[in-house]
Amino acid sequence: MSKKSKKLIRAQANATPEDVATGATAASEVDAGEERTWTFTFLGDVEPEPVDEKALHTLMQQWRHGRASRTLGQVLGDAYFMIFSLVLIGAMVINLLLNSQHGAAGCNTTACQSGRTLLPWVLLAGTAALTLAAARIFGPVLASAAEGFWLMDAPVSRTRLLGGRLRSALGLAFGLAAVVAALVAALSGMTLLLGGAWTLAIALTAVAMIALAALEQTYERTAVLRVLQALFSVVAAAVVVWMVLVAASIVPLLTPAWMAEAPWVLAIVAGVVAVVCGVLAYRRLSQIRRARLLSGGSLVSGMQGAAFALDLGLARDILVERDAVARGHVKPTPGRGLGVQALIWRDLQRIARFPKPLLGLVAAALVPYAADALGLGSFMPFVTGLALLAAMVPFLGSMRVLSRTGGLARTMPFSTAEIRNATMVVPAVLALLWSVAVYPAVLGIAGGTSRTPLDALIVTVSIAAAGLLGAVRWQTAKQVDYSRPMMATNAGGIQPSLIFNLFRGIDVVVVVTAPLLLGAPIWVSPAIALVVYMLLRSGTSMEELQDEAKEQQKLAEAQRATASKEKIKVQRPTR
């Protein structure tokens, strides 16, 4: 930094508020009204010195740390409530692990044994598929917009600059996968050695997938990753089906001797793939285009924004928009019908154009069978409702767009209720088809609670309504309004709606399925679902109701004032 720059910065720091307001600092010495004589600065006629990328990074870190306004101690001091909560949750998790280890000793039913044997395979395939999906979306190697603008324009080695990013991605994948795998291993009552082996295998598989994705990123290819992701998803689903069939005693549980060695073999294979792909990817890091790196970085920024607002809907919007931009162009299809029918037809055409969410619906139809097979018993309706909620969300895309801002809805000649009803038609039909598929599970054929055909029908409809209405609530919930009064907490002022934002949709599933869990009369759940539907279709929020009430109050006051004036006028004697 030059002496002149330092002088200017010092002058800015020492300036009084009045100086700042009037712009009277060392930087503004020239009067705007005067004829200015410009002086220009040019680079000297010398060769630039070689740049040390690490030193550049360190310099940026120093600047960032130098601007921190609070010490770590102060942050931790303010966050004592969160730390206390974490300790409490940690104690609960350990207690749960100890209990499940104790309970696992008595695992001698077919369902329990099938779950214990096959669950790590589901986890391994699922982790690989999820890791590949995340790696494809984010990069996995990425850079922020600031780095792209300030650093990548400089004559620096991109490999050295991005090497840390690759290592971070690999480390993050290992850490997350290891924690999840270790938790599942401990919960399913595996021995320490076997649990450790599976944890290692699953964590290394995640690392291998990230390394492979990074290598493919350097070639700007995604075909291999897509195929692998589909393959791992199919394997995970197939193992779940197998687990259900074993639990229902339709096929026997085979446990050949090699299955005990499998996690070690998988860990070695994944480790080798991770090292080979990782080294190759590192060598080719300089080949990644800046636009590709920044695209992942901007996505992370968007996701961070959505995460701070605890708004999963916004996070999904960002992903959907990104997907649409990547697709770019479609073959237009003519619409059909007039009025609300046009909206319904477009929803149908959407499914034909983007059929992938149907796979999620099929997977959600397996959940009640798997839940019964794993002995979740009375929790099955709740778990199944949640699965349907997740599967239904993509089918309510038009409802989301017509709810998130008023602009598009204003262009349509329909009331909010008409729009919501129309955009619910296609998802409701899909939920109905889903109900037909899960009805046998609710009857109890997979080993869960046995019900009469009529009871099973009412329970199925209730679960379908819970999932559908949960998804409607998830898609239509209003964004947090920061202009509303805040709630005082130990962590500072928080918007009350911010907390509920995280549980939107899930709250509907809880409310509708709770009577089934608590053994209330069977008609209570559909009745609650009907009330929830009436509330959701009207689209009226608590804030709007309050505004309306305020408006009415104002009107009544104005009328009272007018009436009292008239009264006085009448009482006045006339001459």
Next chain:
Amino acid sequence: MAKRTPLLTASGITKSFGPVTIVDNFNLEVYPGEAIALTGRNGAGKSTILRLLIGADRPDEGRIEFEGLRMSETKPEIRRGMATVIDDLDFFPDLSVVEHLDLLARAHGVPDPEAIVDDILEEVQLVPQSGQLPGTLSSGQRRRLALATAFVRPRKLLVLDEPEQRLDVEGVAWLAARLKEERQRGLAIIMASHEPHLVDTVATRTVRLMGPKRQLDDEDADVADADTAADETEDAR
């Protein structure tokens, strides 16, 4: 002679954000075949007034009516008669340009929607982009699509917030001619604009806004002078 009935009436509209009063006792009547241009500096309250007039925001005081109905942006009767192009227009990420227009025309029950959509697409010069998804359009093309949404459907009142934004010179000329034609056919228009050519060509009345008034700073606010405006001018705060 039959008495003229205003299409939109705003009386005594006031809107404040904290201590700053952006709109203070604003009154307006808009008749069919009339085009009103709101002008004024950035932050003078043009967009705020438009948002209040279309029901996107609620005024602190005052009343707005459209064809005798109290303003609410969710009333289908109002949505049917009023077309708006303001900043909050959203698009379906998975529907193409032509599909958006087709959907809107059909939603409004336009007979032979495909013909009208084709004509409007040609007019806004988006035929080559008809199959594109909105996320891939340039900002100017998005603006043209937004304007097209107002033209493929029946309307009695058109509310536009700086419609010239991001349009090229030719685009602004087209817009001015189109809006003039719309007005001459009996459509009422309210628009906020910084584009003198557009205002001169389209507006029958210009309302120049003076800007916000701080509650604690009344003396300063009152000093602000009314600039003269073209055509019939109203001064308002």
